[in-house]
Amino acid sequence: MLLNEILSQWADAEFKRIFKDSGCAIPPVSIIATSNPEFGDYQCNDAMALAKILKQSPRQIAETFTRSVALHFSLERVAIAGPGFINMYIKTEWLSEYLCSMTSDVRLGVPQIGEGHxxxxxxxxxxxxxxxxxxxxxxxxxxxxxxxxxxxxxxxxxxxxxxxxxxxxxxxxxxxxxxxxxxxxxxxxxxxxxxxxxxxxxxxxxxxxxxxxxxxxxxxxxxxxxxxxxxxxxxxxxxxxxxxxxxxxxxxxxxxxxxxxxxYNEKLRGIVDLLEQKGLAKESEGATVVFLDEEKLPVCIVRKSDGAFNxxxxxxxxxxxxxxxxxxxxxxxxxxxxxxxxxxxxxxxxxxxxxxxxxxxxxxxxxxLPEGTFSTREGNVIKLECLLDEAEQRALAIVQKASPDMQLDQQKAVARSVGIGAVKYTDLSQNPQTTVTFTWEKALSLEGNSGPYLQYAYARIASVRDKYSEKHSDINPDVYLLKLTETIERKLALMLIRFPDVVLRAAETYKPSSLADYLYDLAQTYSTFYQNVPFLKAEEGVRESRIRLCGMVARVLRTGLDLLGIETPERI
RNA sequence: GCGCUCGUAGCUCAAUUGGAUAGAGCGUCAGCCUCCGAAGCUGAAGGUUGUGGGUUCAAUCCCCGCCGGGCGCACCA
The missing domain is CATH 3.40.50.620 (HUPs)
Incomplete structure (x- = not known):
């Protein structure tokens, strides 16, 4: 089960237990990840909503809760802040274990809720x-x-x-x-x-x-x-x-x-017949239409006056x-x-x-386009193939500069992944329900919030892990304990365990953009970690722990990018 | 005219669907490669969230009005 669900169930039961004497029906409460590490790791905002029901101040409710609560075993402590926010702090050792069990799963903890559907x-x-x-x-x-x-x-x-x-x-x-x-x-x-x-x-x-x-x-x-x-x-x-x-x-x-x-051509007549039989469709101005006045929608034509279907x-x-x-x-x-x-x-x-x-x-x-809509007449339609060609060409130029020693066909293969990835990411990283203004610069962007940035983060991890196994071919880092000592490591871990929830939400809301957003955030956090914390040069134990963490980031990145349809070459 | 939709930093976009001090990228400015891949990292500047009201402990988010953009509204799909 996902951590936010575990904590929500626990908090819900605790609230019901603690306030059972009030005689009031307590609506379900939920726990969400905090927006700011200052407020702990997870938070509960429901004390405010309960104020009316319990006829107490939110602050008072939060205080009663924190005083009487039986802490969940994953939690270090809970604290009250502001008008009645309840902030929760996860035990670091528990977080580490939870992350390890999540990543030991090939599905990274993403539940198969669709089985049989x-x-x-x-x-x-x-x-x-x-x-x-x-x-x-x-x-x-x-x-x-x-x-x-x-x-x-x-x-x-x-x-x-x-x-x-x-x-x-x-x-x-x-x-x-x-x-x-x-x-x-x-x-x-x-x-x-x-x-x-x-x-x-x-x-x-x-x-x-x-x-x-x-x-x-x-x-x-x-x-x-x-x-x-x-x-x-x-x-x-x-x-x-x-x-x-x-x-x-x-x-x-x-x-x-x-x-x-x-x-479906042969079934069209039958549909119109059926609509007529059911009294849904009738003749109007020579066509067969369905009136949708009750729904306050315009009429819908199901057979044109010339007899053709639409x-x-x-x-x-x-x-x-x-x-x-x-x-x-x-x-x-x-x-x-x-x-x-x-x-x-x-x-x-x-x-x-x-x-x-x-x-x-x-x-x-x-x-x-920046200058307005597409128009076949004005000839400003950009063919998809041209876009893809251009994307691959630009990517190739950069790959050749960055990896001059790579074989040409490998360079080309990488350029294909990177170029196509850039185009896809541009589309996926933005809320679908907005107008997209197409510019070559943005569609083919290779830095900042872009597909290639994510691919780059992935490739760096692959490279680091290769270097590690060259130097320490006799050591299996996975048998070492995962120690989250640095703040940034803990932050990475908290981010990683959110992955299953992010995938579920993205699918339910049909918003790949929320997954893309998460992956970018993860890659950014990883880059900070990478740039500021030594791992190959760290002492034994710490080194292995960090290499393991790198591997976990890599797997989440690869799995997430795959869900966006973006490839992750090991070298770019 | 009616309906749907969008308006957030100079530009392109986020904001866990009502939560705390609205966050990123690009661009600008100042730093970081003798060091695990600089497509990178650290920091700074940049905001009355189009506008006026309302709902409540709390509004970028919900409701109403207005302004501005996009799209659609009987024989195209």
Whole structure:
């Protein structure tokens, strides 16, 4: 069990025991880590809240508590401060033992709360025939981190890449393909060419009514199973998937399944029928819609006046299919903020259809440029591949300077980890629900609060531990006692034991940023330790203890970074 | 107009979801490599948390008004 939970249970029982004669019902109390070491290691703030219930001053309650309390065996002492804060001081020897038992676990004390539970995570979901640009990176990276965290917590995760492979754009694209195809470009840069064809054909629909009609006709042909159009569509999908896969490989992202919208195509009609049967959907202005007046939401169209189905229908069919096939505890959708309303409508209708599965929409702010939003027209879209190339190049230059003796292919491998890590960290280290202003400097930052800073901290530990085993190949540091003598060592230990709690919270709140924050804090504390406390040169015993502590930091860093999808090379 | 959301140091972001003296990075200034990896460390300067009210022991956080940015609001996804 996590230390804050242990202490909370203990404090809760103690409060109930001590104040049992008051005749009042004592609400559960909780213990949290202090924000400032001045206030001890953990604190309880509930005396203030209890003041009203017990009709005593908070100070008085805190005093009664500390006077009558049976100290938990992990605690050295408790003290009162301010209006009624109860500060708790952990026994250092106990802390040391607790940390050792936590790190003897391969899972670093992170509980498998997800065992026997399934969660579907829907993320990335790019559109066929459009290259991925930096706007797509957030769903992919944030979604993948959530995916990793849930897996680590023992959940059976179904990660599903819900590709946009069906819809009106294909009529336009087919017309573009038939009329403007550059075969050479298609073989060299397939997706770029498809995009060009789409844009050109789309432009034509604006000025040419007839063109638009033809596009619609091609779409109808496709949807009714025309062999030729179906073959074209398949080619578009195949080409796009191949290119997406190249990016996923670079990012270290993989899915359990890639089911595009087309997978649910045959179920769309049934969904609308069902909605009509249940009296939820009705005709309006030629379309079939669901009114959501009671929920104070705008109407939701489930079949357009031309008879075609749309996004809402597709999502409903998808959720029904997922619920029946996987019976998950919850389904998580990771998309940008523009889809909030859509998801509120869609979740509401799903509930009306009798779906009780928890549905969560994790949304994140758009990526912008300092000069404004992205615009295909203005040509300021930054392709994801260019970003990754640039990241690796910059990283390579630095690796070559820092480690000139390293073999070239190793330098390149390191540069890949560091460059990609920098890009990912930039995205993950910030609260998802804010607009991100993209700058090359920040995305590729290699110092300060950055991915490479964490990787650097890790690599230094690896290096120190190697040096240690070279010099002392006959000694196993793990049999030595872990002694937390320096203040900074104790601080590190307190920080390390918070890891399981941090992972749980990050997963529950869908905020990889809180994990990133913690890891940065840890790396910073470690750097202070590293810079100010000697270990290879310390006397025997102290030396081994510190080497052990280094190893524990390294494992937490590596495990935590892995949950963010960031690699940790031993040398950088 | 309605809805969602954000506003914190010069800049980019945190703040354990209502707790104590609001913390980091970049930038600026002053120090630290004969010493375990300087992508680092130590210190300094920098704040009326957009603004005005309210709720209470306690508000960056919750409620109301206003100002400013972003996004969305029937046949795109």
């Amino acid at each position: 399934t969660v579907v995570i829907d993320y990335s979901s790019p559109n066929v025939a459009k290259p991925m640009h930096i706007g797509h990176i957030r769903s992919t990276i944030i979604g993948n981190s959530i995916d990793r965290m849930y897996r680590f917590l023992g959940y059976n995760v179904v990660s599903d890449n819900h590709i946009g492979d069906w819809g009106t754009q294909f009529g336009i694209l087919i017309m573009g393909y038939r009329n403007f195809l550059d075969a050479k470009a298609l073989s060299e840069t397939p997706v770029e060419e498809l995009e060009r064809l789409y844009v050109k054909s789309y432009g034509r629909t604006k000025e040419d009514e007839n063109w638009m009609a033809q596009c619609r006709q091609e779409l109808v042909k496709l949807q009714s199973g025309d062999q030729e159009n179906l073959a074209l569509w398949k080619e578009f999908v195949t080409l796009s998937l191949k290119e997406f896969q190249r990016i996923y490989d670079r990012l270290g992202v993989s899915f359990n399944q890639v089911r595009g919208e087309s997978f 996004y809402a229908t597709s999502d409903l069919a998808t959720v029904v299919s997922r619920v029946t096939e996987f019976n998950p505890d919850k389904i998580v959708y990771v998309t940008d903020e523009r889809q909030q309303l859509h998801f509120r409508q869609f979740f509401t209708i799903a509930r009306k259809l009798g779906i009780t599965t928890r549905l969560d929409h994790v949304w994140f702010g758009l990526m912008r």
